[in-house]
Amino acid sequence: MKFLKNKYLIDDILNSEHPSDFETTKEYGILILRLPFIKESRVEVYSYAFLIKENEVYIFNREKQDFEKLGGYEDLYNYLDVRIDKILAKLNKFHMQIAKIEDNLYENNIPKTFSNEWLKLKKELVLIERLMAHAMIAFERFIKYYKLQENFAFVDLNEHINRSFRFAKNAIEKLDYLYEFYKAKQDEKMNKIMFILTILSGIFLPLSLVTGFFGMNTGGLPLTHDPYGTIKAVIIAFILDIPIIFLIWKYMRR
Numbered sequence: 643m644k645f646l647k648n649k650y651l652i653d654d655i656l657n658s659e660h661p662s663d664f665e666t667t668k669e670y671g672i673l674i675l676r677l678p679f680i681k682e683s684r685v686e687v688y689s690y691a692f693l694i695k696e697n698e699v700y701i702f703n704r705e706k707q708d709f710e711k712l713g714g715y716e717d718l719y720n721y722l723d724v725r726i727d728k729i730l731a732k733l734n735k736f737h738m739q740i741a742k743i744e745d746n747l748y749e750n751n752i753p754k755t756f757s758n759e760w761l762k763l764k765k766e767l768v769l770i771e772r773l774m775a776h777a778m779i780a781f782e783r784f785i786k787y788y789k790l791q792e793n794f795a796f797v798d799l800n801e802h803i804n805r806s807f808r809f810a811k812n813a814i815e816k817l818d819y820l821y822e823f824y825k826a827k828q829d830e831k832m833n834k835i836m837f838i839l840t841i842l843s844g845i846f847l848p849l850s851l852v853t854g855f856f857g858m859n860t861g862g863l864p865l866t867h868d869p870y871g872t873i874k875a876v877i878i879a880f881i882l883d884i885p886i887i888f889l890i891w892k893y894m895r896r
Contacts, residue, residue, distance in 0.1 A: 646693075655702055658689045662776035664783040670695040673784045675777050678770045680728045685766045687773065692718065694788065715788075719795040726802045729770065733809040736767060740816050747823055756824060764817050771810035778803050844889075848882035 646652050651672055654660045658676075665672045671694040679688040691702035693709050699718045700709035712718060743759065746752060753759070781803055790796040856875050 655691045656707070658704070660689065662773070662780040664780045664787070666787060671784070671787065673780065675722070675780060676773055677725060677777055678729050678732070678773055679725075680732045685732065685769060687769070690722075715790065715793070716795065719799055723795075723799055723802070726799065726806060729774070729806050730802060730809070733770065733806060733813065736763060736813050737809070737816075739763065740813055740820070744816075744820055747820060747827065750827070752824065752827065760817060760821055760824075764814065767810050767814050767817065771807060771814060774803060774807040774810060778807050844886050845883060848886065849879045852879040852882065 646655075648667060651665060651667075654663065654665070654674060655672065660674055660676065662676045663672075663674045673692040673694065674689065675692075676687060676689045679686045692712070693700040693702070697714060699712045699714060701712040701721070702708070703710050712721060739759075740763065743756070778800075781800055785791055785793075785796050785800060852875055
């Protein structure tokens with residue numbers, strides 16, 4: 643940390659939770675990029691800090707708590723390009739997963755794990771979008787300050803960072819649309835279940851009424867002493883059911 647004298651900049655560099663930023667002094671510039679780090683199938687976060695002094699780039703080693711020489715601008719480009727490409731590759735896999743989920747929804751083949759898959763994807767994509775949004779602003783300030791807008795390598799790298807942000811945002815919008823579609827499917831399914839239950843309730847209402855009426859423990863009930871009383875009671879129940887069944891049939895033909 644021999645280059646640094648500004649306490650606030652030192653605190654920002656040491657803080658691995660500090661968002662991407664670019665700061666300058668009369669002697670040097672500090673570029674902090676907090677980026678998604680693709681490790682196997684997980685998305686983690688890693689904070690990179692670079693010190694630019696007299697066209698030389700130094701990278702902060704968190705284990706040694708000090709800066710090490712990385713090289714020139716080309717070395718900085720090569721270092722970041724590999725990491726940004728991994729982010730783009732991961733985002734491409736996310737888009738393929740989302741496309742598969744979309745196909746399943748259209749085919750009405752909704753997996754039981756949909757909610758868990760959706761939540762995991764949304765969580766990781768929101769994290770990537772947030773990180774890339776800050777990184778995009780900081781990196782654009784960096785290339786503008788050092789007049790690297792004409793450097794093809796850095797223009798390309800800046801475009802990749804922007805593309806990563808757009809891809810993440812587009813994937814989130816797609817996920818939100820799919821969730822609304824999934825919710826509509828579930829609501830439709832629930833409405834069908836409620837409709838069936840309503841029909842069954844309507845059909846069994848007269849039956850329950852007749853059963854309740856003839857099940858009363860009071861004197862003077864009709865058909866009590868009739869040997870065919872049970873059959874007649876069942877016939878009455880089905881006769882009372884006819885108008886309700888007719889109304890249901892008429893409603894379903896609309």
